Amino acid sequence: MRPSSRPERWFRALLGLFPAEFRGDFGDEMAADFRDQRDAAASTGRRTRVARVWLRTVADFARRAPLEHLDVLGRDVGFAIRVLRRRPALAVTAIFTVAVAVGLNASVFSVVNAVLLRSLPIEDSDQLVRIFEVSPAPDSELQGASSANFVDWAARTRTLDAMTLVGGDDLTLLGSGDPERILAMEVSDGFFKVFPTQPRAGRLFTADEAQQPARTASGRRAQARSILLSHDLWLRRFGGRSDVIGTTVRVQRFGPDETLEVIGVLEPDFAGRDLLPWGRAEAWLVGAPDVGQRRARYLNAFGRLAPGASLHSAQAEFDVIAGQLGAAYPKENGGYGVRLAPLLDTIVKDVRRQLWFLFGAAFCVLLIGCANLANLLIAHESTYRPDLATRLALGASRARLLRQSVTQSVTLAVLGGGVGLLMAILTVPTLVAAAPPGIPRLDEVHTDVGVVAFTIVVSLLAGVGCGLTAHFSLGRLERQTSSRLYGADRRSGGRRLRRIIAVAEIAIALVLAVAAGLMVQTFRAVAALPLGYDPAQVIAVGLAPGESWNRRKNELEAGILDRVAALPGVRSAGIGTRPLSPGGFGTSIEVPGRGAPEVSISVDPVTPGFLEALGAHLAKGRFFDQTDTANAAPRSAVLNEAAVRLLWPGGDAVGRFIRFDEREVQIVGVLADVRRGELETAPAPTVYVPSSQTQTFRVNNLLIRTVGDPKAVIPAVRAAIRGLDPTLALTRIETLDETLHQARAPRRFMMQLAGIFSILALALAMLGIYGVAAGSVIERVPEIGIRMTCGATTGHVVGIVARQVAWIVGPGILIGVTGAAALSGTIAGLVFGVKPTDPATYLTACVSLMAAALAACAFPARRAAAIDPVVALREG
Amino acid sequence: MESRQRDPAGCLPLTPALFHVLLSLVDGQKHGYAILKEVAERSDGSVALSTGTLYGIIKRLLADGLITQSALGSTDRRNAYRLTAFGRKVALGEAERLESLLRTARVKKLIPGTGGA
Numbered sequence: 003m004r005p006s007s008r009p010e011r012w013f014r015a016l017l018g019l020f021p022a023e024f025r026g027d028f029g030d031e032m033a034a035d036f037r038d039q040r041d042a043a044a045s046t047g048r049r050t051r052v053a054r055v056w057l058r059t060v061a062d063f064a065r066r067a068p069l070e071h072l073d074v075l076g077r078d079v080g081f082a083i084r085v086l087r088r089r090p091a092l093a094v095t096a097i098f099t100v101a102v103a104v105g106l107n108a109s110v111f112s113v114v115n116a117v118l119l120r121s122l123p124i125e126d127s128d129q130l131v132r133i134f135e136v137s138p139a140p141d142s143e144l145q146g147a148s149s150a151n152f153v154d155w156a157a158r159t160r161t162l163d164a165m166t167l168v169g170g171d172d173l174t175l176l177g178s179g180d181p182e183r184i185l186a187m188e189v190s191d192g193f194f195k196v197f198p199t200q201p202r203a204g205r206l207f208t209a210d211e212a213q214q215p216a217r218t219a220s221g222r223r224a225q226a227r228s229i230l231l232s233h234d235l236w237l238r239r240f241g242g243r244s245d246v247i248g249t250t251v252r253v254q255r256f257g258p259d260e261t262l263e264v265i266g267v268l269e270p271d272f273a274g275r276d277l278l279p280w281g282r283a284e285a286w287l288v289g290a291p292d293v294g295q296r297r298a299r300y301l302n303a304f305g306r307l308a309p310g311a312s313l314h315s316a317q318a319e320f321d322v323i324a325g326q327l328g329a330a331y332p333k334e335n336g337g338y339g340v341r342l343a344p345l346l347d348t349i350v351k352d353v354r355r356q357l358w359f360l361f362g363a364a365f366c367v368l369l370i371g372c373a374n375l376a377n378l379l380i381a382h383e384s385t386y387r388p389d390l391a392t393r394l395a396l397g398a399s400r401a402r403l404l405r406q407s408v409t410q411s412v413t414l415a416v417l418g419g420g421v422g423l424l425m426a427i428l429t430v431p432t433l434v435a436a437a438p439p440g441i442p443r444l445d446e447v448h449t450d451v452g453v454v455a456f457t458i459v460v461s462l463l464a465g466v467g468c469g470l471t472a473h474f475s476l477g478r479l480e481r482q483t484s485s486r487l488y489g490a491d492r493r494s495g496g497r498r499l500r501r502i503i504a505v506a507e508i509a510i511a512l513v514l515a516v517a518a519g520l521m522v523q524t525f526r527a528v529a530a531l532p533l534g535y536d537p538a539q540v541i542a543v544g545l546a547p548g549e550s551w552n553r554r555k556n557e558l559e560a561g562i563l564d565r566v567a568a569l570p571g572v573r574s575a576g577i578g579t580r581p582l583s584p585g586g587f588g589t590s591i592e593v594p595g596r597g598a599p600e601v602s603i604s605v606d607p608v609t610p611g612f613l614e615a616l617g618a619h620l621a622k623g624r625f626f627d628q629t630d631t632a633n634a635a636p637r638s639a640v641l642n643e644a645a646v647r648l649l650w651p652g653g654d655a656v657g658r659f660i661r662f663d664e665r666e667v668q669i670v671g672v673l674a675d676v677r678r679g680e681l682e683t684a685p686a687p688t689v690y691v692p693s694s695q696t697q698t699f700r701v702n703n704l705l706i707r708t709v710g711d712p713k714a715v716i717p718a719v720r721a722a723i724r725g726l727d728p729t730l731a732l733t734r735i736e737t738l739d740e741t742l743h744q745a746r747a748p749r750r751f752m753m754q755l756a757g758i759f760s761i762l763a764l765a766l767a768m769l770g771i772y773g774v775a776a777g778s779v780i781e782r783v784p785e786i787g788i789r790m791t792c793g794a795t796t797g798h799v800v801g802i803v804a805r806q807v808a809w810i811v812g813p814g815i816l817i818g819v820t821g822a823a824a825l826s827g828t829i830a831g832l833v834f835g836v837k838p839t840d841p842a843t844y845l846t847a848c849v850s851l852m853a854a855a856l857a858a859c860a861f862p863a864r865r866a867a868a869i870d871p872v873v874a875l876r877e878g
Numbered sequence: 879m880e881s882r883q884r885d886p887a888g889c890l891p892l893t894p895a896l897f898h899v900l901l902s903l904v905d906g907q908k909h910g911y912a913i914l915k916e917v918a919e920r921s922d923g924s925v926a927l928s929t930g931t932l933y934g935i936i937k938r939l940l941a942d943g944l945i946t947q948s949a950l951g952s953t954d955r956r957n958a959y960r961l962t963a964f965g966r967k968v969a970l971g972e973a974e975r976l977e978s979l980l981r982t983a984r985v986k987k988l989i990p991g992t993g994g995a
Contacts, residue, residue, distance in 0.1 A: 020930075024933075024937070027933075027937065028933040028936070028937070030955045030956075031909070031910050031933065031955065031956050031957060032910070032929040032930075032933055033955075034910075034911070034955045034956050035909075035910040035911040035914060035929050035932070035956075036929050038911040039911070039914065039929075058926060058928050059928050059929065059930070061928075062928030062929070062930040062931050063928075063930045065930070065931075066930035066931055066934050067930065069934065070934065
């Protein structure tokens, strides 16, 4: 075969499939043999023979070449393991570093993957949208849907092929056993088209059942005849018995007791149970939306995009529909818009930023881990430099040496990644258990195939990257003369690179330390927020009175309070909305005689004793007392300071009147603002009115201030309330300290995680600094020996090491501070009560890093100081 | 040297392709193409080795000490290979193993017309 002949070129190209070593050993022979085979086939004059030789060769190469690569890989891994067994300290440090970094990333990825990335466990879940109403500009606030508007949307849309309206209600299950309060979803027809599922037992709602109105013409809620149970409830309350289908259960909602027929049980993992922001539904009722309600926008509307429709086209259609409904009902809908959002986005929107932040923080730890691995390998490779140069001189290819370096690094990374994956599998359940309530989809978190794939990819990338870095840090081995190989140049191999890497580690660790510091400051700011009440020794008890108390609210409240207040250990007790829980609808309020427009203020009915039990701070006037009876005139109200600021800026309120719900009430007191909704939201203007003077039947919550341990009074409270009504269910018993603890949990959790990540980053960075400092001491032994002979003191020698570390820490801190400042915009959304560029936090982070760096170089410095000049000069 | 101490049975059984290559070297040293040709002719084309498989086998046989490169007969582009003493023992061991199997097949009258042993 002529060297330039086309078949030979083709064959040589095919040979490229084999490892270089194999090609080097057998490539020429194979080419010669192939030429003979081909010539023999050509000599028969049949081209098919030649084609067959080619075909057979190509097929053979496709089969053999991967096996040869595997063979080389196996030998390289074996070689790497032999080398690493001779360097156990290197191997253990490297594997540990990678394990920590990869394990952390795999854990966080498990959560990010399950919560943010994986689609919802519902058929075609990417077609699901949530539909909001948007209040008129300039507020443009996303609100729930009103039922009348929903009905009009459903009649007009072509881009959604199923829609459903969902509300939530607490519902008390009566009958055998203790009354039990559960969350029920009230859904409209189409719910199971939007969220398809099969019942575990029984059946779903029929169209007929879905057509009965949710309320009757008189405004009373109609009897919902059918109820579906969640799998959990079925097991817990009905023992998982299949004969429960077709039986009836007695329940109590707002109105009279109702008797419902159990028609089915849903699957245990039915994803439609987690649609309500305030908890997991355990039962489903069906009813037609109320076409008379156009203003109350509090229901949750969902839809499923029709085939071929996109979110964009659906939004465009709903913009048109919103315009039409605005024109048709200007009083109710004027200025209102409609916004469609992918369902997954609306479920995870509150945690998205936090989770990506944690993922970013974990990635920083990974970068530091990789930097450590690269540094270890650079030091390791440089000790093998003469060996490698010799092998190169003896004919080994550079590619072969590179391959061995990378295999060694990948072996370490994969071993570390394996240990890291195990760590993730072990820690993820703890992480999930420790997570604060309110993070959606946490029960979907587990280390699945995606997490394993992520770990493998991250480990391989880390291994390949570090291996390449370490190998190329050796420079050009070919041109080195033996004297340079064994001389001073051996030491400088990669030294600068190792320093640069250590500087990067410090910079990244500093960014993390700043982030962790900001989380600590945020938590402190949240913990220091003025509450406006005193949570110590107060316990809240949820109440769920039955139908017999309808129209006898005042009697019930007085009965409960008389009995509870008389109990030993009770200082005061009252009924009203507990703090840090949702509630309180805005009511239009006007000041009589003032032409100014009405303002919307939250009205909160409370009994006498409630504000005292809460420990609210009275600023002026008085709280409610026994004189504030149902028939007292004038009626009374207590305002919070925010309401006073809104109604009479800078003025006094006590003695003045306000008007709402078509009646006038007199302000009898002013209290300091109480944080009653979200902890981190400024208290809204609120009017407290005596419960006895209101019509609403919402006896929902008893607050008791005690002398000693608040939980100690609960048995007595239970007995006292049983004495009044044995069917009255007590729910959600919790001290206000516990409520507060829960409300602060998300911030605490972020602080703890950021703290752990930052400590890990700092520890790994210390390891990196230690490695560089220790390496440099070993390199400079002869120099230090000479200096000591010339009279350098111990302090001087320690100074040499300290200066070297300072040249790493200084630039590292500078770059880190710049990086953290550059990221302050990103982190601004995650902090509260502290500026993302808070100087004190930055300073603390810098000082911590410097202290860590000092600690890391202490041992190498001591070693340098202990060098015996005679020994050093002899060995150098 | 090492091959003298090794037990040929440790290398058995051999794959058919590998045994074919060893067999082709029993009557003297050959280079790759000669091996390919002989194996193809001896098996009436039923075992058609290609260069990739052949040199994969040669690499393994060299590493295991069953064959060696022969200085005699090698050209600038081609090496000749010959059996080592150990390789010959391994080939013999495989032949005996196959013969014993064949005997059993005959006793069991699996092979028609050949009768019992």
